[in-house]
Amino acid sequence: MFLVWKKLRLSKFTFTGNMSLTLTENQTFNQDGKFISALKIPHSTNTSGWGSLLLPVIIIRNGDGPTVLFTGGNHGDEYEGPIALRKLGNELKAEDIQGQVIIVPFLNFPAILKGTRLSPVDGLNMNRSFPGDPDGSMTQKIADFVYRELVSRSDVVFDFHSGGNSMIFEPCTVLHKLEDSEQMKKTVLAAKSFGAPLSLVLQELDNKGMLDTAVENAGKIFISTELGGGGFVSPRTLTIAENGIRNLLRHLEILPPDELLVPQTRFMQTPDFGGYLMAPQEGLYETLIELGESVTKGQVIGRIHSLTQIEDPAVEVRAQIDGVLVTRAGRAQVKIWDTIAVIATDLDVSDFETNSTD
Ligand SMILES: [Zn+2]
Secondary structure, X not given: OHXXXXXXXXXXXXXXXXXXXXXOOOOXXXXXXXXXXXXXXXXXXXXXXXXXEEEEEEEEEEOOOOEEEEXXXXXXXXXXXHHHHHHHHHHOOHHHOOXXXXXXXXXXXXXXXXXXXXXXXXOOOHHHOOOXXXXXXXXXXXXXXXXXXXXXXXXXXXXXXXOOOXXXXXXXXXXXXXXXXXXXXXXXXXXXXXXXXXXXXXXXXXXXXXHHHHXXXXXXXXXXXXXXXXXXXXXXXXXXXXXXXHHHHHHOOOOOOOOOOOOOOEEEEOOOHHHEEEOOOOEEEEEXXXXXXXXXXXXXXXXXXXXXXXXXXXXXXXXXXXXXXXXXXXXXXEOOOOEEEEEEEEOOOHHHHOOOOO
């Protein structure tokens, strides 16, 4: 990786504040070719007084066509995106595509380097920091650059997540209910094209500052994923990520069509907050249900064993609605109010699947 940086020259493009994008000579976002570059952000530390953070940005363009932005590592303990996008950036050639692919494999790079959900530099959650602030802290600066310089050029934004250290998901794409029916239709079709086992229309508990919200409010197509979790990757989740990227690129006609059959996705939703189960007390969580299993309202799906009241019986956790377990705690040790299970129900999206669009 360092060899790559040595080849780079500082850009002629200077963004707001003291950031700059390092680009190869004469390269712009409008030039055909493949450019491995980096956003350079001044970062003074105890060991590097005048140092900088170099955030990798890969720009691949060939002629006119749609632009898609892929981001991974929004949270630093979620790894399918960083691995799949790093591989995509290495493998994809400009002549393979029609349009533009922008890849930021390690969005919250300091968090990725540390293996933490939040940035170790300023303690911020990248996905609560959009649209960002050019004069803010490291995380806010990155968010501002991504929103202002990359999202603004993109038709579709695809942001990879998984459950991180604290949760595990049945692999899914994630979307939200949108008021604009045309935007919703394009989003549903994009999620369908990716071909994850589930597509979850999620009721966010806290959507302020999310990249999702910022892109959706700009009227663009936004999809994210929850591909697994627990701080590791599996062959299954990485395969879903890598195949899904190419399926989506074919759907957008950035890659040529292929005969390959896209796996069917099951659309589901978290219909209300009854689908989210929080730990009623701290202790060790014993999960009784595998991800993807159906549950019925009132069914005991887990138990919490107190570590201090050892004579007390375990506290039962019951499903509040009929549905399918799509998320569970990624760690046995839970604190009170941790999200320990999410139950989703089937969703009919047939209204949005007719009349194919781009
Ligand atoms: Zn995440």
